Amino acid sequence: MAWRILIFxxxxxxxxxxxxxxxxxxxxxxxxxxxPNIILRIRVSFIILAASFLLISIAANSFISPxxxxxxxxxxxxxxxxxxxxxxxxVFWIIIGASSRLNIxxxxxxxxxxxxxxxxxxxxxxxxxxxxxxxxxxxxxxxNLPSSWQGxxxxxxxxxxxxxxxxxxxxxxxTEKINELSPDLVFIPGDYYDGPLAKYEEIATEMKxxxxxxxxxxxxxxxxxxxxxxxxxxxxxxxxxxxxNNEKENVEGVDIIGTTYMNSNSYEQLLQTLxxxxxxxxxxxxxxxxxPFAPAGAADAGISLMLxxxxxxxxxxxxNLITRQIFKEATYGRYSAGTMQGITTSGYGTxxxxxxxxxxxxxxxxxxx
Numbered sequence: 001m002a003w004r005i006l007i008f009x010x011x012x013x014x015x016x017x018x019x020x021x022x023x024x025x026x027x028x029x030x031x032x033x034x035x036p037n038i039i040l041r042i043r044v045s046f047i048i049l050a051a052s053f054l055l056i057s058i059a060a061n062s063f064i065s066p067x068x069x070x071x072x073x074x075x076x077x078x079x080x081x082x083x084x085x086x087x088x089x090x091v092f093w094i095i096i097g098a099s100s101r102l103n104i105x106x107x108x109x110x111x112x113x114x115x116x117x118x119x120x121x122x123x124x125x126x127x128x129x130x131x132x133x134x135x136x137x138x139x140x141x142x143x144n145l146p147s148s149w150q151g152x153x154x155x156x157x158x159x160x161x162x163x164x165x166x167x168x169x170x171x172x173x174x175t176e177k178i179n180e181l182s183p184d185l186v187f188i189p190g191d192y193y194d195g196p197l198a199k200y201e202e203i204a205t206e207m208k209x210x211x212x213x214x215x216x217x218x219x220x221x222x223x224x225x226x227x228x229x230x231x232x233x234x235x236x237x238x239x240x241x242x243x244x245n246n247e248k249e250n251v252e253g254v255d256i257i258g259t260t261y262m263n264s265n266s267y268e269q270l271l272q273t274l275x276x277x278x279x280x281x282x283x284x285x286x287x288x289x290x291x292p293f294a295p296a297g298a299a300d301a302g303i304s305l306m307l308x309x310x311x312x313x314x315x316x317x318x319x320n321l322i323t324r325q326i327f328k329e330a331t332y333g334r335y336s337a338g339t340m341q342g343i344t345t346s347g348y349g350t351x352x353x354x355x356x357x358x359x360x361x362x363x364x365x366x367x368x369x
Contacts, residue, residue: 269297347362
């Protein structure tokens with residue numbers, strides 16, 4: 001297992017070095033930098049920046065300190081910025097190549113300045129955009145829904161990723177936004193925490209102030225299962241949140257079910273897990289399942305409504321194109337699998353880079369009829 005992790009990290013780091021090398025070469029060429037001393041400083045800076053996110057992430061998984069939090073925020077923000085600078089660099093070389101073939105004399109410095117300027121402006125917008133969640137509302141109609149559920153309101157919020165980037169203040173703000181929607185229930189299908197070491201109880205304590213008379217329900221995501229999940233789940237339980245660990249709870253005639261991330265990713269795995277839990281097909285049921293893998297498994301088990309997150313809708317372009325290829329129609333929004341309805345949220349927070357470009361953070365309001 002250790003060598004697999006080492007290989008994985010090496011591949012990731014190698015890719016980051018490649019991305020930084022492309023940007024580095026483009027900067028030198030676009031701005032005609034020839035001074036050896038300046039080139040050396042830029043080279044050293046890019047090497048440090050390329051290695052920063054992975055190294056600081058490793059440190060964040062070992063220590064808790066305000067310094068590590070700030071270093072993580074800086075390195076994560078830079079990581080998101082490199083995505084845009086990389087694409088700006090590729091566009092630069094495409095334009096230069098095309099202009100050369102067409103015998104058009106372009107000023108490299110002006111071209112580079114415009115492209116990198118657009119990337120920086122888009123980066124600033126992406127950061128701003130990630131901290132202004134929208135409210136998305138869905139009307140939900142389920143077969144055999146008890147009369148007591150008519151008019152019920154539930155909030156679905158996933159992928160808050162509280163930790164180094166977003167801490168207690170962000171958790172407090174989320175609580176306020178949830179209460180503004182006056183929900184009867186709150187559903188959190190995973191990734192409440194980002195994963196690295198953090199003040200779990202302090203962050204979760206804010207959830208005690210959520211006003212949801214029928215309860216707050218949680219199922220674990222991959223970021224709670226990267227390591228032993230009990231520190232995360234214990235903190236949430238102390239805050240009054242009901243953690244459903246391959247379990248179900250009946251709320252006024254509707255079964256609320258939660259599956260762990262590792263036990264629900266394939267059709268067979270999910271179907272087996274849900275059969276062990278015991279699904280009554282004639283009773284309405286709501287499944288909290290972090291990743292929207294294998295919705296057919298949930299449908300065949302008799303689930304009425306599956307609520308997921310995980311995809312972030314790619315978080316930044318062009319990764320939304322990748323998530324659509326992986327999750328198909330379940331990548332975001334409302335979809336169906338057989339007689340089952342499904343909803344995937346783009347999530348409230350961000351993993352790593354705090355930018356959202358081509359997608360929005362959101363809180364989902366479900367209205368049952």
